[in-house]
Amino acid sequence: MLADQGLPSTSIGNNMLxxxxAYHDSGGYENMVFSTSEDLQLFRHVTARGWGFRNLCSPGVLGVSEPQPTLQSLLQQRKRWMKGTAALPWYLTGLFGMYAGFYTVLFWPGLLPLGTVALLYGGKILLQTLFLTSTLRQVGRRENLAVLLLYEFYLCAMSLAVLAYTIWPGYVQWKQRRYTWAEA
Known part of the structure; x- marks a missing residue:
């Protein structure tokens, strides 16, 4: 959606072409400062050099990634990705901030009447489910409605877990190596 508005946004590197x-014109990985979120950094370098971008959503270009084998490896992956968010453009940072603000306002005790909370939360789940259904159809996939509705709870739980894991002191692991937050 952002790319359709001319705003550069990237996907996970293994789904990026x-x-x-463009790679050679941008200098490639060889001329970039080390980063554990190198795919995002490459995307920024390529778009900064004036190369175009598109987010394709069709069955012919669908890339399905293998899931992380354990919860710990999933959290380690997301902590590494969070390191890359420090250099996101304003509009993506703003979207993430609105996401956090939505839940903060919605569930702040006594701030909103329970009926309003239920209406807003139900509306968010409805719009999110419609968006997921539409996107899945564009790539030739379907998902059970119950799974789409459960996605909200997964998203909330993972967001909190990733935030906690990211601020918890510890290393960033990438390609069987460990880095401090500053090195990553």
Whole structure:
């Protein structure tokens, strides 16, 4: 959606394609400062050099990633990704801030009447489910409605777990190596 509005936004690196010409023109990984979120950094370098971008959503380009084998490895992956968010453009930072603000306002005790909370939360789940259904159809996939509705609870639980794991002191692990937060 953001890319359709001309705002650069990227996906996970294993689902990202960069042409050879754009890669070489940007200097490639060889000329970038080390980062454990190198795919995001490459995308920024490529778009900064004026190369176009598109987010494709069709069965012919669908890339399905293998899930992380354990909860700990999933949290380690997300902590590494969180390191990359420090350099996101204003509109993505703003979207993440609105996401956090929505839940803060919605569930702040006594701030809103329970009927309003239920209406807003139900509306969010409805819109989110419609968006997921539409996107899945664009790539030739379908999902059980119960799974789509449960996604909200997964999203909330994972968001809190990732936030806690990210601020918890510890290393960032990537490609069987460990880095401090500053090194990553």
């Amino acid at each position: 960069v042409t050879r010409a």
